[in-house]
Amino acid sequence: xxxxxxxxGDMPLRKCLARTSIREGAMRGIPxxxxxxxxxxxxxxxxxxxxxxxxxxxxxxxxxxxxxxxxASRVVAExxxxxxxxPVIVENRGGATGNIGTVAVVxxxxxxxxxxxxxxxxxxxxxxFAKLGYDxxxxxxxxxxxxxxxxxFVAAPQVPAGNIKELVELSKSRPDGLNYSSxxxxxxxxxAAEEIAxxxxxKFTHVAYRGGGPAMTDLIAARLDFxxxxxxxxxxxxxxxxxxxxxxxQDRRSELLPDVPTTAEQGLPGMSGGTHFMVFAxxxxxxxxxxxxxxxxxxxxxxxALRERFQQIGFExxxxxxxxxxxxxxxTGERYAPLxxxxxxxxx
Numbered sequence: 001x002x003x004x005x006x007x008x009g010d011m012p013l014r015k016c017l018a019r020t021s022i023r024e025g026a027m028r029g030i031p032x033x034x035x036x037x038x039x040x041x042x043x044x045x046x047x048x049x050x051x052x053x054x055x056x057x058x059x060x061x062x063x064x065x066x067x068x069x070x071x072a073s074r075v076v077a078e079x080x081x082x083x084x085x086x087p088v089i090v091e092n093r094g095g096a097t098g099n100i101g102t103v104a105v106v107x108x109x110x111x112x113x114x115x116x117x118x119x120x121x122x123x124x125x126x127x128x129f130a131k132l133g134y135d136x137x138x139x140x141x142x143x144x145x146x147x148x149x150x151x152x153f154v155a156a157p158q159v160p161a162g163n164i165k166e167l168v169e170l171s172k173s174r175p176d177g178l179n180y181s182s183x184x185x186x187x188x189x190x191x192a193a194e195e196i197a198x199x200x201x202x203k204f205t206h207v208a209y210r211g212g213g214p215a216m217t218d219l220i221a222a223r224l225d226f227x228x229x230x231x232x233x234x235x236x237x238x239x240x241x242x243x244x245x246x247x248x249x250q251d252r253r254s255e256l257l258p259d260v261p262t263t264a265e266q267g268l269p270g271m272s273g274g275t276h277f278m279v280f281a282x283x284x285x286x287x288x289x290x291x292x293x294x295x296x297x298x299x300x301x302x303x304x305a306l307r308e309r310f311q312q313i314g315f316e317x318x319x320x321x322x323x324x325x326x327x328x329x330x331x332t333g334e335r336y337a338p339l340x341x342x343x344x345x346x347x348x
Contacts, residue, residue, distance in 0.1 A: 054113035062101025066213030068232030097184035123333035145320030177203025178225035181215035189228035232314035
């Protein structure tokens with residue numbers, strides 16, 4: 001049986017997009033963009049702080065504070081600030097499954113001063129959103145990789161299910177099934193839960209939130225039956241006994257949570273792996289600017305100290321070039337398009 005969709009604390013995407021004017025910052029962006037174009041002529045490598053025409057860099061996180069994307073982004077921002085020699089400010093702009101913040105970056109001046117951290121699953125949004133308002137492949141310039149974290153199914157300790165099989169059976173035993181939460185409609189966490197519902201006949205109702213933080217709060221309070229979240233958010237809560245892990249949505253066990261059984265071990269092989277976060281810039285950002293930011297970001301993500309910190313918060317660091325990010329976006333879109341079509345996932 002499929003599942004119903006209830007959107008909590010959110011608004012239709014078309015209204016959200018309408019509130020983000022394409023004119024935002026356009027006039028001030030003209031001289032800034034012209035200044036950045038001089039990069040190619042000066043060839044001043046290593047002068048990043050002088051070349052970016054801004055006092056600070058905005059790192060837009062399109063989800064509320066407290067979620068996995070926010071936590072990882074703040075770790076990166078702190079280190080990227082030292083590399084760029086100017087403040088890197090994390091700006092949370094949540095809503096519409098991350099599309100409010102994403103559209104803000106799409107429409108920002110292409111000067112390298114406004115960047116986006118988001119997951120490659122946005123490449124699938126052209127299939128799941130009827131009126132997206134932007135093309136994730138064409139309207140975002142890839143910069144570099146950040147990290148990957150697995151999708152994890154969790155529940156409050158009092159829920160009478162300790163694994164996926166018991167969760168499915170519990171849903172079938174209740175007239176209204178089970179309610180579950182995720183960070184947002186159409187994200188990999190949501191897709192993973194919907195795939196289980198389709199493959200097992202479970203009765204799941206998805207309650208979408210504006211981000212992982214608010215959804216997690218309700219889950220811990222047992223106002224929801226279970227959740228599909230990222231290990232980056234749930235790992236410390238599992239360790240503290242506030243949540244229990246039911247399964248990790250992949251075929252092999254994760255080094256981050258080696259004691260948690262996989263969905264494959266529970267009779268559901270071939271489930272989606274982790275959620276991969278990347279950094280993007282507005283379209284038309286000059287290639288020399290992309291190259292310079294990408295190089296600095298790559299060094300930050302590849303540093304042993306960051307890798308160790310990422311392990312602590314449930315992430316595996318993935319230093320990548322801009323070209324590698326573009327290829328990963330293409331692969332993600334192609335991988336999930338058939339699943340989205342099969343599940344008939346569509347949002348106006």
